[in-house]
Structure formats: structure tokens, C-alpha cells
Amino acid sequence: MYLPAYYEFYCRVQIVAGHQVLEKIPELLERLKASTPMIITDKGITGAGLVDLVKSAIEGRTKVAAVEDDVPADSDLLTVTRIADKYRENHCDAIIAVGGGSVLDTAKGVNILVSEGSNDLVKFSGAGALKRRLKPLIAVPTTSGTGSEVTLVAVVADHEKQLKMLFTSNVLLPDVALLDSRMTMTLPPAITAATGMDAMTHAVEAYTCLAKNPLSDSHATSAIELISKNILNVVKNPDDKEGRLSLAIGANLAGIAFSNSMVGMVHTLGHSVGAICGAPHGACMAVLLPYGLEYNRHKNASFTAELLFPLAGPRIYAKTPSHSHADRVISFLRQLNDDLHEATDGKHPRALKEMKDSQGNPLISKDKLPEIARKGLGDGTTFYNPEELDYEDLMMVLNHAWEGTPLETQEA
Amino acid sequence: MYPSENIDFFCPVKINAGKKALEHLPFELDSLGSANPFLITTREATKTGLVKKLINAFKDSDMPLAVFDETGPVSSLETARYAAKIFEGTGCDAVVALGNNPVMDTAKALNMVVSQETEAIEAYSAGQTLEKPMKPFISIPCFPGNGNENGPYAMVGNLAFHSSKLMPDLVIVDPAVIRFEKPLKVTASAMRAITCAIETCIGPSKNHLTEAFAHVAIEFVLQNLLDALEKNDWKNARQALSMAETISECAFSNTKPGMAYMLGLEISRHCMVPEGLCMGIMLPHVLDYVSATEKSFVSDLLLPLAGRDLFAITAEGLRASKVVSMLHEFYYLVYQAANREIPGTLEDTGLPKEKLKDIAQNVHKNSGGEFSSDGCLMVLGHAWSGSAME
Numbered sequence A: 001m002y003l004p005a006y007y008e009f010y011c012r013v014q015i016v017a018g019h020q021v022l023e024k025i026p027e028l029l030e031r032l033k034a035s036t037p038m039i040i041t042d043k044g045i046t047g048a049g050l051v052d053l054v055k056s057a058i059e060g061r062t063k064v065a066a067v068e069d070d071v072p073a074d075s076d077l078l079t080v081t082r083i084a085d086k087y088r089e090n091h092c093d094a095i096i097a098v099g100g101g102s103v104l105d106t107a108k109g110v111n112i113l114v115s116e117g118s119n120d121l122v123k124f125s126g127a128g129a130l131k132r133r134l135k136p137l138i139a140v141p142t143t144s145g146t147g148s149e150v151t152l153v154a155v156v157a158d159h160e161k162q163l164k165m166l167f168t169s170n171v172l173l174p175d176v177a178l179l180d181s182r183m184t185m186t187l188p189p190a191i192t193a194a195t196g197m198d199a200m201t202h203a204v205e206a207y208t209c210l211a212k213n214p215l216s217d218s219h220a221t222s223a224i225e226l227i228s229k230n231i232l233n234v235v236k237n238p239d240d241k242e243g244r245l246s247l248a249i250g251a252n253l254a255g256i257a258f259s260n261s262m263v264g265m266v267h268t269l270g271h272s273v274g275a276i277c278g279a280p281h282g283a284c285m286a287v288l289l290p291y292g293l294e295y296n297r298h299k300n301a302s303f304t305a306e307l308l309f310p311l312a313g314p315r316i317y318a319k320t321p322s323h324s325h326a327d328r329v330i331s332f333l334r335q336l337n338d339d340l341h342e343a344t345d346g347k348h349p350r351a352l353k354e355m356k357d358s359q360g361n362p363l364i365s366k367d368k369l370p371e372i373a374r375k376g377l378g379d380g381t382t383f384y385n386p387e388e389l390d391y392e393d394l395m396m397v398l399n400h401a402w403e404g405t406p407l408e409t410q411e412a
Numbered sequence B: 001m002y003p004s005e006n007i008d009f010f011c012p013v014k015i016n017a018g019k020k021a022l023e024h025l026p027f028e029l030d031s032l033g034s035a036n037p038f039l040i041t042t043r044e045a046t047k048t049g050l051v052k053k054l055i056n057a058f059k060d061s062d063m064p065l066a067v068f069d070e071t072g073p074v075s076s077l078e079t080a081r082y083a084a085k086i087f088e089g090t091g092c093d094a095v096v097a098l099g100n101n102p103v104m105d106t107a108k109a110l111n112m113v114v115s116q117e118t119e120a121i122e123a124y125s126a127g128q129t130l131e132k133p134m135k136p137f138i139s140i141p142c143f144p145g146n147g148n149e150n151g152p153y154a155m156v157g158n159l160a161f162h163s164s165k166l167m168p169d170l171v172i173v174d175p176a177v178i179r180f181e182k183p184l185k186v187t188a189s190a191m192r193a194i195t196c197a198i199e200t201c202i203g204p205s206k207n208h209l210t211e212a213f214a215h216v217a218i219e220f221v222l223q224n225l226l227d228a229l230e231k232n233d234w235k236n237a238r239q240a241l242s243m244a245e246t247i248s249e250c251a252f253s254n255t256k257p258g259m260a261y262m263l264g265l266e267i268s269r270h271c272m273v274p275e276g277l278c279m280g281i282m283l284p285h286v287l288d289y290v291s292a293t294e295k296s297f298v299s300d301l302l303l304p305l306a307g308r309d310l311f312a313i314t315a316e317g318l319r320a321s322k323v324v325s326m327l328h329e330f331y332y333l334v335y336q337a338a339n340r341e342i343p344g345t346l347e348d349t350g351l352p353k354e355k356l357k358d359i360a361q362n363v364h365k366n367s368g369g370e371f372s373s374d375g376c377l378m379v380l381g382h383a384w385s386g387s388a389m390e
Helices: A022-031 A043-047 A049-058 A077-089 A103-115 A189-208 A214-236 A241-259 A265-277 A281-295 A297-306 A308-319 A322-344 A367-376 A380-384 A390-404 B019-029 B043-047 B051-059 B079-090 B101-116 B183-203 B206-228 B236-250 B259-270 B276-294 B300-311 B316-337 B355-364 B375-386
Strands: A006-009 A014-018 A037-040 A066-068 A092-101 A137-141 A152-159 A163-168 A176-180 B008-009 B012-016 B037-040 B066-068 B096-097 B139-142 B152-158 B159-162 B168-173
Touching: A006 A214, A014 A022, A014 A241, A022 A049, A022 A137, A022 A176, A037 A049, A037 A077, A037 A103, A043 A049, A043 A265, A043 B008, A049 A092, A066 A077, A077 A103, A077 A152, A077 A281, A077 B168, A092 A103, A103 A137, A103 A152, A103 A163, A103 A281, A137 B051, A189 A214, A189 A241, A189 A265, A189 A297, A189 A322, A214 A308, A214 A322, A214 B168, A214 B206, A241 B183, A265 A367, A265 A380, A265 A390, A281 A297, A281 A322, A281 A390, A281 B159, A297 A308, A297 A322, A308 A322, A308 B300, A367 A390, B008 B206, B012 B019, B012 B236, B019 B051, B019 B096, B019 B139, B037 B079, B037 B101, B043 B051, B051 B096, B079 B101, B096 B101, B101 B139, B101 B152, B101 B159, B139 B236, B168 B236, B183 B206, B183 B236, B183 B259, B183 B276, B183 B300, B183 B316, B183 B355, B206 B236, B206 B300, B206 B316, B259 B276, B259 B375, B276 B300, B276 B375, B300 B316, B355 B375
Parallel strands: A014 A176, A037 A066, A037 A092, A092 A137, A137 A176, B012 B168, B037 B066, B037 B096, B096 B139, B139 B168
Antiparallel strands: A006 B012, A014 B008, A152 A163, B152 B159
16 A cells, blocks of 8 residues: 555545435435525536436425526636526525536536625635635536546636636535436437546546545545446446446546546646647547556556556456556556447547547647647646656657557557 | 445545644644634643644644643543633634544534533434534544544533534544554554444445445554554554544444444443454454355455455455455454453453353344344354354
């Protein structure tokens, strides 16, 4: 067991998971001393009928005072302020956030304003500006990926001033994370694959980067096992309820792991590819994950090697000679991407050049790579990466990731 | 794969562990919204310099620290009420508790008085809910303790309280507050922690979240208890055991007590041996019984107990018996490392054999019928004779 001289671990979010847990919302609200919640969600989710599912699960027991589904894909200040006004007008006393990362960021932003009785969100940005408990917030994720139902950060863009405000505080942790298998049943295969690999990346980087500790490690390995055992099956059999729930729990564990240990260069590059090319985050993570492990291999191969057990199971672990464990982890993840590529009819990318927009046009042209590398160097995640990162190295990694070729010859 | 995928897990406790963890106190208090903390501890902690270490942590901050060191060897409502008067009189806004159970229990009672704004906290022991928000509460347990210092319980005088709101916001595990104690106390505390953790992994509340905590606690105890009993390098090992106590409690507070836990508790009532040791003696026998009589998860325990390599090369059908023999062997090694100052068998505890039946019946009753009288008696019988199940 790796034991740092000092570490911290915290996740006070109550985690409720199962096939029929939406029905518990009324009693959870009651425990939080709230009775008139506002639902914050987005149009895609209302369109998919998921908000109706939540409403019918609590019908007759909890009065939903307002539903707001006009939340953009990139949460912004004007939206937050507008929804906070709606919350007050309807005399709400809690928030149920139904959606992915952006919905949750918006809900957290709204919660800051309505709890602090303010209209000025900027005042609370940064780390530790918030100290008082906020209004009750129940997070109901609709993808199994981001883990934002258990993170203490929120990002809200101010488009007028062209900046992104970051909020970090323990009080931003939701009160409850509600993982109901019904909420992810309709996710299309390619999104299931990408979001699942996003969660996988959280867990793998949590385990292999610099700020790990025994508790983040145990959450990470448990997440890796669950995701690895289920992701391909669920992509092939979208109706697999047990598999869906396992992926949701895996993503949740991964969220807990990385928010207590931070992440490294896969996120460095992923953030940057996303910002410059508008590429979806999960797919970027999937493509870049093997490269992060390869690049850091000479620094942290022993940690990478330990992941063969949760990733491939005891049989493959026992059959693989211990000096090949790290390489086997990397090839296992590549193979997983290949299998997901096949199972999604080519929609899940194996290389950056395979990433496409909804019209089928390539998202990442090769001439953008220098810009991506330069932007990556300014990302906060570089700090926790085991190996130093410079422009030349990032370009080398990006070129390989674009083509889909490994950084070095595989041994195992 | 798991008994129930209906997870409901809650651990409100933040853990700060390791060297100089105490130094973060002013920062942590500030982020909990406190400007005027109240330290509750014992005279002994003042005399041995522990309180001074804590005061030093505040040196570079402009935060004052009120010190109350009049907690006695047992918790009492009177002390809690007296401390509450001082807390309120000095305008304090958060509770910091340094010590073991009597201090923690008194601190929890004090917090109920000041946060619920009533001296009559007896009602909360009778099931009334704690309506008002509690004051920020930071716990600094001094290993070895009872193990439930950071849990949702408090025993004040003869009043028992149970609420997750009694759990601390933050637990600080710092080697600076680890004292040298006799093997008996160290072992009792560690065996309680490993029993709670192991039974979490085979009980009805086994799930990925409880296990993420329990596995770490199991590994900490297994890898450190023997070292903690050697005189040379006891401090680091006891620091790890202190973490095991805290982490095990995080898992355990989400589950119902298991058979070894309940038997240990009950046996301890009939002899002069600490409950943790009685649990440690019973643990391998209980696992043997569970794996022999029902479809169980005992075999999965080989992973935290033996590590990846041994787990992977052990055939599935042999894992459970390997778990049982490893735990027998572990207890024997601990017994030797403790210079045989702890009981090695159930008989060594001085428990009269004719009490076994009563113990089995009481555990059956106290578990609400979950553990059968016959089953308990069978386990006790095997533990008495030192024999394995057939």
C-alpha cells in the first residue's frame, strides 16, 4: 500500500443507488428539511422523458415548484442568474439537478446565489470563499462519466467578460447523489462508451498520479473493476439494467477517487483538445488514456502494473509475468478502445483523427496540434503528472494520439 | 455479485491524516466557518504536553483557542452542561475534542446542548431528532481508543445516543498525539477495527462504497499491528492503526454489527477482557462458521488479507478456508508479539464455560434474531475447544 506522509480524504455526499431510488426523493428531501424543490435540467433530458420519470416517481408526495430546462451545454452566468430569480419567485427550498456536468455546474451556481441571497456570483468565485451550508441539492446524474455528483467544484462561464469562473468549496458537494439505473438506460452506445471511458480515466489517473492516497486508491481500483467488467457488455446490450447500475456506481467511485487525488496529463491534453476543437470530453479521455500511461511509464510503472488486477481480473493477472503487468494494462486499454470502436459501428474513436462531429466531419485537424500543446502547458493538471511536461513532449504524444500509434513498442 | 445493489452510503467525516496534520487546524476551522473554537480534553492531555502541541498549531494564526481540560475518566452529562456554560459564556462556535471515548462522548453531548439550545438532551437519547444544525466538530482521537470515537454514537452516563449528526466534521490523525500504550490496549483497538471492517465485507450492507473503506482498514491492521507491538518502530505503525480505527468506523457506521462483533461485546461483559480482544478471538471462528453454513463472501476477503498475487493464484474454492487460516495465524502471531499478555483462546479470557449458552442467547436476542442461538453456541464451542468446523 502506498502511504503518503500526509493526505486528506473527504466525500460527505450521501450516495443512494439502485434500480428504483428516484422514489426515495421525498424522504431524502424531508430529511434535508425541504419540501418544494426546483428541478434544473436540460432540453435533451426533458426530451428523453427523464424529467417525467423523476416527477412521476415523486408524484403526490413532493410538490415540484418549478422546472427549468433551458440550460446550455456550457453553463453560463446569465443562465445561473436567471434560474436563481425563478427559484426565488417560486419560493423553492431545494434543488434537484437532473443531468450531466453542465446541469450540475449550473445548479451549484444557482445554489450559491439563492443560499447567499446575492445576485453577484463573481463575489464567491475562487477557492474557499464559501463557508456556510447551501440549500439542499440532490444530484441525479444522467450519464455514467463525469462524477460531478460527488465533486466540490463548479465552473460557470462569463461570456461577456470571456472568462470561466471556478468555484471550489466543500459546501458545493451535493447533499445526495442519486444513481438510478433508469436514468442511463437510454444513453446511446457511443455516449455510453465515451462517458464510461471518461470515468475509467478518472480512476486510472487518480491511481497513477502524484496526489494518490490509500482511500482514493481503493475507490479507484473498485471503479476500474466495475467499469472494465461492464462497459463493453452495456454498449452491446443497452438494456442491461445491472450493467447500467454498475457503470453508474463505477463512475461515482471514480469521481470520489479523483476529487481526493487529482488527475494528470490525460486531462491536461483532454481539456485542451476540448477547448480548441470542441471535441467531446469523454472520447478525448478514451483516446488519450493509453498515451498518458505510456508517457509516464518510466516514473510510475509500478502503480500502472497494479491496475492489471482490477482491469483484467485475477486470471489474466496470474497468467501475466509481473514485469509485463504495466504493458499489459496499456494494451488492455487499447484493446478496450478497439472493441468499443467495433461495438459502436466505428463511432467510438481510437485516435484523435477518428473523432467526428455530428455531421461526420473530422473534429481535430492535424494543424491544430501545436495550439493544443501550447494551451495544455497552462493547465493546472500538469502539476500532478508524474513526469514533467514540455511542448516537444506534448507534441510527440499528440502526434501519436492523432495517428493512433503507440509511443513505444509493446512488450507483452 | 453483491447481496444488494440498493446502496445507501453516508460518511460525513473528512479525514486529515499524517505528519503535521494538527497544523491545519486553524485553516480547517476557518473553512467550517469557525472563528472561536473550544477545545475539550483531559487534565492528562495537558500534563503530558498534548494540549501544548495543539496550542502551538494556532501560533501563526490570530485564532484564539478556549481550553477546557476537566473531562474525567467517564463521560457525564454534568460535565457536558458545565462545559456548555463556558462555551456559551466565551462566545465559542466550534468544538475540538482531543482524547478518547470519555472526551468524545462528552464533546458530543456538549455539542447537543449548545446547538439544540437546551440542557435537557435526554430526549435525543429517547429517539427525538436533532432538529437544529450542529456546531462544527473536529475530533483528534488519541490511539489506542475504543474505536467508536468518530462514529454516530455517544454514551453519556447511562444515556445512549445515536445519530449521524454526532459524527465529527473532521478527524485529525497525527502521529504527534500517539501515546505509548501496553500491547493489551493496542491489540484490542486494532482487533476491533479489523473485525468491524471484515464483517462489513460479508454482511448485508456489503457494497462497493463500504468495501472501499473496509479494505483499507483491513490492510492497515494486517500490515501494522505486529510492528506496533515491537518497541523500536511503534510510532509509525500505531499511526497506521489509528487510521484503521477511523476508516473502519466510516464503513461500520453504514452497516449492522456482525456476529463476531456482537459475540465479542457479549463475552467481554462476562470477563475482564476488552471487547476488541474478544472480537479478535471470535473472528476466525465466525468466518469459518459463516463460510461453512451459507453462501457467503468470505472468499473475497482473501484480496485485502493476502494481496493480489496470492489471491490470484489461489483457486476460488480454497479462498475461504485460506482466509480463516490466515486470521487464525495472524491472531497467534499477535499473541506472541504481545508477549502473551493477551488471551490466546476463549478459555484464556477467564470466561466460565457455563456462560456460553447465556452469551449465545443474548446475542440472538440483541441481534433481533438475525444470529441464531444454536449458531452462536456452535461458534463459541469451536472457539472454546480451538477446533475447526466440519
